[in-house]
Every structure is written in C-alpha cells, then in structure tokens.
Amino acid sequence: MICRRTDEGEKMKTLEELKAIRDRMKNQIELRDDNNEGRIRVQVGMATCGIASGARPVLNKFAELVQQKDLTNKILVTQTGCIGLCQYEPIVEVLEPGKPKVTYVKMTPEKAEEVFEQHLVRGQAIGKYTLATQDIK
C-alpha cells in the first residue's frame, strides 16, 4: 500500500506500520496470555436493548480507561448479550475471581469512570449503582 497524506499532512496508516506494531508486541503478548485466568472481567450488555440505551459509549469508556492506565493484563473488557433485564440497561457485570458478581445498572460513561476508579482500581464496589438497590417488581 502506498503512503498517502491526509489534509493535516499526517501519514496515512499503512500495513507496513501494522507490521512494525506486530514486531513490537510479539513478546508482550505471551506475557499477557499467561495471566489471562486471573483477570477481572467487565461485561457490557450489547444486545439491542443495551445498544439502544447507550451501551456503546459505556463499553468504550471502560476500554479507554483500562488502556490509559495500562491495566489490560489485569482487566478484560468484553461484550455480553441480553440478560432479560432490558429496563435496567445499560448493564455492566464485573466478575472478579473469587468474589461474587457485581451487576451495575443504568450505566453512563460518567458512572463508568466512577466504577473504574473505585471498584476496578481500588476494589470497592459502588453499591448505589448496583442492581441490588433497584426496586424490582
């Protein structure tokens, strides 16, 4: 692929560049794979109900923060389907090895930031955003 230039004069992404990234990443990947089991899983509900209620910015906020703080070997951000509680979407489940699952409801990117800081980094679940606080009929 030929290097083209964008309006800003930056070089366009080329496949050559992808090769260079691959070579840099090769060693680090093996390290991470060994560590896969112990990772905290953050599952964002991304079925129709989740997406329609704003799950995408929530998913992206978690992914962005985990990446920014260099925690990809400790926290895995992933998608899940509908768990049948569509009225509480966007729903985020936090699964930490050896601990009960925490289900956050009606999430926003702002709440995601709080959950990231308090729960994922400091280990304190935020009770007021969980499913347990909702008056379920």
Added chain:
Amino acid sequence: MMPEISLNVLDVAENSTKAGAGLVEITVDVSVPGNRLTIIIKDNGCGMSSETLSHVTDPFFTTRTTRKVGLGVPFFKEAAEDTGGSFDIRSEKNVGTTVTAVFVLDNIDRMPLGDMCQTMHDLIVYHPDTDFLYTYRYNDASFTLDTREFREILDNVPFDTPEISNYIMDYLRENTKETDGGAVI
C-alpha cells in the same frame, strides 16, 4: 429506536456473529447524486429456514429465551422504510444471510449515519474469531478494510491489543476522511 444508523449496524451484525459466520461483509454506500444511503450486511453464517425468515421482521418474534421480543431487525427495517427507502432480508440455511437497507438520503426522517468507524472497530475488536470485510463508498470514492489481510500480518497478535485496537481505529478514521472528505452524513 436507535439514535443513529451505525448502532443498527452494530446490533444487526451481532446476529451474523451469533450465526457462526466466519466472514461478515458490511458495505456502506453513500450516493449523493442518487440520494441514497445503502447498507448491506452479508454473512456466511448458519442462515435461517424460510419459516424463521418470515418472522424476523416481527417484533414479537425472537429465538432468545431471556425475553419475548426481538427488536433489532424491526428497528433497522423501520428506520429505512420511514425515509421512503426499502428493506430486504434473504437467507438460506447453511449458506448465510444478507440484509439490505436503503435510506433516502435527504429525507427528514433519516437518522444520521453516526459513527461507523466506532461500529466497525467494536465489531472487529470484540469478535476476534470473525473476519470482517468493510467497504465504505462515498459517491465515486471508496476504501475497504479486510481483517483477513490484517490477520495475516499480525500472526496471532490479537486485535484487542491496545496498539492494534488503536491502529484499527486510526485506519478507519483516516480512510473514511480520505474517502468522503469529512462529509457529515
């Protein structure tokens, strides 16, 4: 309803990955002279029987067991038809499914295309076992992203590695801008 078309694509393409597709081909074709925005989602997944196919645009039909409604396809259909466009879904058991939604570009009821780069990025990064072929066309210009090509270069380095994930996003953003000149669609 979804607030933007790209979210419908994210949602409906999810059905393709659930159908076990190895390859999902997504085309976004904007024609200003033709006054059309066409979205095609084609997969080589398990397909549907004609019986199932006849129900998929019915909101009260779903194969899920967690709830009784299935709104993904009906939302997409309504969004297209509301603009005076059209919607078509074809499927063959063990061959795959193709969804085509045509929107009338200048219709007041057409929702914005939204962030297709984010949709493609999320589909690729969160479905590491599925290949995607994305084609974006704006009038006479176009670009494609083929994850099979990326996969060959990457040699088992996963798409969700931060550097790769960022590369994919930049690749999409830069090529989209190159193709449509930053047009707001």
